[in-house]
Amino acid sequence: MLHDAVSQNRTCRRFYENERIDRDTLVDLVDTARLVPSSGNRQPLKYCVVHDPALCARVFDCLSWAAALPDWPGPDQGERPSGYLVILHDKTLVLGELFTAWDEGIALQTIMLAAREKGYAACPIGAFKKKSLSEVLGIDRETLEPDLVVALGRPREEAVIEAMPTDGSPAYWRDDAQVHHVPKRSLDEVLIAQR
Structure with missing residues (x-):
């Protein structure tokens, strides 16, 4: 069963934008991800939940999409994500960059599988404007570093x-x-x- 779930859990870059993903669903995904193993059990990952349409639009403007499709600027209006989880690491809790990357990979896969189980799809994005995103979300980069953005919504592709x-x-x-x-x-x- 897990093999089937993983094989169907592809990155999705086009969504039904009008089918909003609510805050409770996003928080539930974080609640699942927080339970995964962590290097040294340091648990340095933090999550910012974005579901408000106006804020989603501002986050979208900070992102780059699909490196292998250089002529594609990202999903059109109406096909954009309806929610985001931003995965950050707390600089005061990290064991080391390598270990943080491991923790993020485990958390990301868990989020993607849990989202799929709920009928949503995800796109992990590592290419984004960190400073701009931090400003949009009011993140203090003295202690928190944004590492991944997980775009979420009902899959349209x-x-x-x-x-x-x-x-x-x-x-x-x-x-x-x-x-x-x-x-x-x-x-x-x-x-x-x-x-």
Whole structure:
């Protein structure tokens, strides 16, 4: 069952913007993520919940979308996320940058799976204007550093897993029907034979 959940849990970049995700749902996702393992049990991650449409629009302006689709500026009006979780680390609690990245990866995957279970999809975004986002959200960067933005909403696109092309390019693409294709390495390719 988890294998199926993970295989269907693709990054989504187009949403039904008018189907708002409420604050309680976003808080519930944070409540699930806060329970995951943490390096040294330091638990340095903090979360900023964004659901108000006007604030969502301001957050959107701080983001960059889809590095493999350089000509695409991001979702059009009406297809933008209806909520965000900003994952930050508390500088006074970190064990080290590497460990913080591990914690964030575990928390992010948990948020994405929990969102999918509720009928929502997510897009993790690491390319954003940190200073601008911090100002928009009133975040004190003396102690809190924004590391990831998780865009959320009802999915408006289909994403499918494809075999890795023979040239080995991991670049994703969209077809004429706007289906998002994501190449993945085969199981044989990722397993290392033991001697």
